Amino acid sequence: DAKTTQPPSMDCAEGRAANLPCNHSTISGNEYVYWYRQIHSQGPQYIIHGLKNNETNEMASLIITEDRKSSTLILPHATLRDTAVYYCIVREGYGGSQGNLIFGKGTKLSVKP
Amino acid sequence: DGGITQSPKYLFRKEGQNVTLSCEQNLNHDAMYWYRQDPGQGLRLIYYSQIVNDFQKGDIAEGYSVSREKKESFPLTVTSAQKNPTAFYLCASRMTRGSYGYTFGSGTRLTVV
Numbered sequence: 001d002a003k004t005t006q007p008p009s010m011d012c013a014e015g016r017a018a019n020l021p022c023n024h025s026t027i028s029g030n031e032y033v034y035w036y037r038q039i040h041s042q043g044p045q046y047i048i049h050g051l052k053n054n055e056t057n058e059m060a061s062l063i064i065t066e067d068r069k070s071s072t073l074i075l076p077h078a079t080l081r082d083t084a085v086y087y088c089i090v091r092e093g094y095g096g097s098q099g100n101l102i103f104g105k106g107t108k109l110s111v112k113p
Numbered sequence: 114d115g116g117i118t119q120s121p122k123y124l125f126r127k128e129g130q131n132v133t134l135s136c137e138q139n140l141n142h143d144a145m146y147w148y149r150q151d152p153g154q155g156l157r158l159i160y161y162s163q164i165v166n167d168f169q170k171g172d173i174a175e176g177y178s179v180s181r182e183k184k185e186s187f188p189l190t191v192t193s194a195q196k197n198p199t200a201f202y203l204c205a206s207r208m209t210r211g212s213y214g215y216t217f218g219s220g221t222r223l224t225v226v
Contacts, residue, residue: 032212043119043203043217044156051212087155100146100171101205101215103155 003027004088006107012082014113018075022088025069031091033064034101035073037084044087047073078111085109116140119204119218125226126191126198134189134221136204142216145187146205149173150220156203162187163209191223199225 005023012018024033032051036044048055048062050071055062061074075082087106117138126132136145144163148156158171162181176195181187187206191198201222205215 034214036214041201041220041222043205043219044215046214046216049212049214100158100161101156103148103157105153105155 003031003090003102004104006086006088006104008105009108009110011110011112012075012078014080014111015077018078018082018109018111020073020075020086020088020107020109021070022073023070024088024090027068027090033062033068033071034089034091035060035062036087036089036101037082038087038106039084047086078109080111080113083109083111117204117206117216117218119202119221121221122219124221124223126223128225129193131190131192132223134191134202134204134223136187136189136218137185138187138206138216139185140206140216141184142206143184143209144207145181146207146215147171147177147179147187147189148203148205150201150203159189159202198223 032049034049035047038044048060050062064071085106085108087103089101120135146161147159149159150156157173159177160171160179162168165181165184168179168181178190201220203220204218207215
């Protein structure tokens with residue numbers, strides 16, 4: 001079973017920040033938080049991942065709470081092309097079967113003009 | 114450019130036939146994975162391989178078979194024993210060292226006719 005809980009859907013206005021929450025209250029100390037997104041009928045695309053500290057790359061920012069029980073993916077200026085299903089996943093970062101991704105149903109983000 | 118290639122993009126199968134889905138990567142990744150996705154659902158793990166000539170069953174391996182004769186290739190055979198094979202199939206790969214994320218292919222949509 002997926003170790004994360006996400007809202008099934010969210011809307012965001014084009015040009016505004018999209019903040020996607022994720023709860024992972026049972027995360028263990030060596031598990032990372034990963035975010036992927038899937039545009040309809042395509043393979044999932046890696047966005048960002050983190051362990052404890054907040055992370056930022058060219059696509060998004062990841063904010064992880066101090067207790068690591070929840071996180072937020074931030075798309076700073078959402079565009080229509082950001083409409084997709086966003087998956088939050090926790091897993092060990094290093095090798096072994098524990099490194100497999102377990103996908104939940106994700107959050108369907110709809111960016112509206 | 115490095116990447117992971119799945120073929121064909123669309124595949125139609127008659128009931129009772131075996132079909133093989135191709136997955137090739139030139140990323141020098143150690144591990145490769147096959148996932149199945151049904152409409153409106155997350156991804157479910159079929160098989161994975163962390164090294165050449167070795168592979169393990171995932172959560173829904175019944176009716177499927179794989180081989181890993183080369184590091185670059187991880188074909189999936191959907192056998193006639195799979196009772197409900199119509200689905201979207203995704204192949205992924207990753208390095209087993211480090212906390213790197215997965216790279217996914219663009220998927221194969223299999224339909225039983």
